[in-house]
Amino acid sequence: DTEVTQTPKHLVMGMTNKKSLKCEQHMGHRAMYWYKQKAKKPPELMFVYSYEKLSINESVPSRFSPECPNSSLLNLHLHALQPEDSALYLCASSQDLETEAFFGQGTRLTVV
Amino acid sequence: GQNIDQPTEMTATEGAIVQINCTYQTSGFNGLFWYQQHAGEAPTFLSYNVLDGLEEKGRFSSFLSRSKGYSYLLLKELQMKDSASYLCAVSLLANQAGTALIFGKGTTLSVSS
Numbered sequence: 001d002t003e004v005t006q007t008p009k010h011l012v013m014g015m016t017n018k019k020s021l022k023c024e025q026h027m028g029h030r031a032m033y034w035y036k037q038k039a040k041k042p043p044e045l046m047f048v049y050s051y052e053k054l055s056i057n058e059s060v061p062s063r064f065s066p067e068c069p070n071s072s073l074l075n076l077h078l079h080a081l082q083p084e085d086s087a088l089y090l091c092a093s094s095q096d097l098e099t100e101a102f103f104g105q106g107t108r109l110t111v112v
Numbered sequence: 113g114q115n116i117d118q119p120t121e122m123t124a125t126e127g128a129i130v131q132i133n134c135t136y137q138t139s140g141f142n143g144l145f146w147y148q149q150h151a152g153e154a155p156t157f158l159s160y161n162v163l164d165g166l167e168e169k170g171r172f173s174s175f176l177s178r179s180k181g182y183s184y185l186l187l188k189e190l191q192m193k194d195s196a197s198y199l200c201a202v203s204l205l206a207n208q209a210g211t212a213l214i215f216g217k218g219t220t221l222s223v224s225s
Contacts, residue, residue, distance in 0.1 A: 033212070042199055042215035043155065056212050090154055092213075100145060101213055103154040 004104035006091050012110045015081060021107045023074040023091030032074040033101065034066060035090040043090055049074060081111045114138045116216035118200050123222045124190050132185045132219045134200030142203040145213060146174050146185045149197045158185065158198075187221075195223045 004025045013019050023032065031050045035043035047066045048056035054066065063085075065077040074091055088108050092101040115137045124130040136144070143162035147155035159167055161176035161183060173186040187194055200216040 042218045043213075045212050045214060048212050100157040100160055102157070105154050 004091055004093055004102050006089075006104035006107050008107055009105065010108050010110075012112060013078065013081065014112055015083070017081075018077070018079045020078065021076040021089055021091075021109075023076075023093075023104055024072055025093045025102070026072055027093065027095070027102070028071075029093035029095050029102075030071065031094045031096070031101075032068065033092040033094075034074070034076055035092065035103075037088040037090055037106070047076075078109075081109075083111050086110045114202070114204065114214050116200055116202055116214065118198075118216045118219045120217065121220045121222070123224065126190055126192060126223060126225050128190050129186065129188050130190060130221065132187075132198050132200075132221070134183045134185070134216055136181050136183070136200070136202050136216075138181075138202050138204055138214070140205040141178065142205045144174075144176055144183050145201040145203060146172075146183075147199040147201060147215075149199060149218070151197075155199055190223050192223050192225065195221060197221070 007022045033048050034046040036046055037043045045058050046060045049068045052068045052071055063080050067075040088106045090106045091104040094101040118134045145160050146158040148158050149155040158172055159174035161167055161174050164177055166173055166175045171188045176183045197218040197220050199218045201213045204212055
């Protein structure tokens with residue numbers, strides 16, 4: 001299994017809603033990542049988890065809250081988002097410091 | 113700070129060879145990756161360089177010079193399906209506990225017949 005699975009694929013939410021994005025991998029990877037990608041822009045790093053501990057938070061607003069319940073799962077909890085948060089949210093995982101990251105297909109989020 | 117530069121756009125014709133350059137100034141360098149991303153899809157891994165030199169993988173090759181902070185991706189025998197965004201990404205060691213991929217802005221390659 002060489003897949004990173006993200007759900008849902010599409011999400012439309014209002015500014016007062018609370019929702020969660022989910023990411024799952026069964027490759028035994030110990031590092032997992034959240035990236036945000038706006039149209040025609042490169043992915044921007046949001047969070048890095050290593051061995052289920054948050055190791056990097058790239059100054060992301062608190063309305064985004066990551067959670068790593070176990071080594072296979074990564075969640076991103078969303079609350080009180082703004083329309084400018086609409087983007088493709090990509091999850092990725094990697095085995096160790098010197099191997100490539102595998103990306104999920106992303107969740108396309110629209111905040112209305 | 114971290115800085116990764118690559119050309120914004122390139123064009124080429126089918127069957128040709130194209131070289132996409134990437135220069136970087138970063139701290140904690142742990143390797144350089146090239147990813148391909150088609151519109152609306154996730155990035156897919158193409159190549160990885162951590163030591164100086166050339167890595168070849170089929171029609172794609174990638175080169176790294178750590179002393180110059182320079183890499184290139186070489187695509188041979190171009191096909192229409194190679195039209196995509198090519199992302200140079202530097203792996204940075206962070207907090208002793210993991211690495212993070214920092215992406216350049218990407219090069220949009222258009223292949224015409």
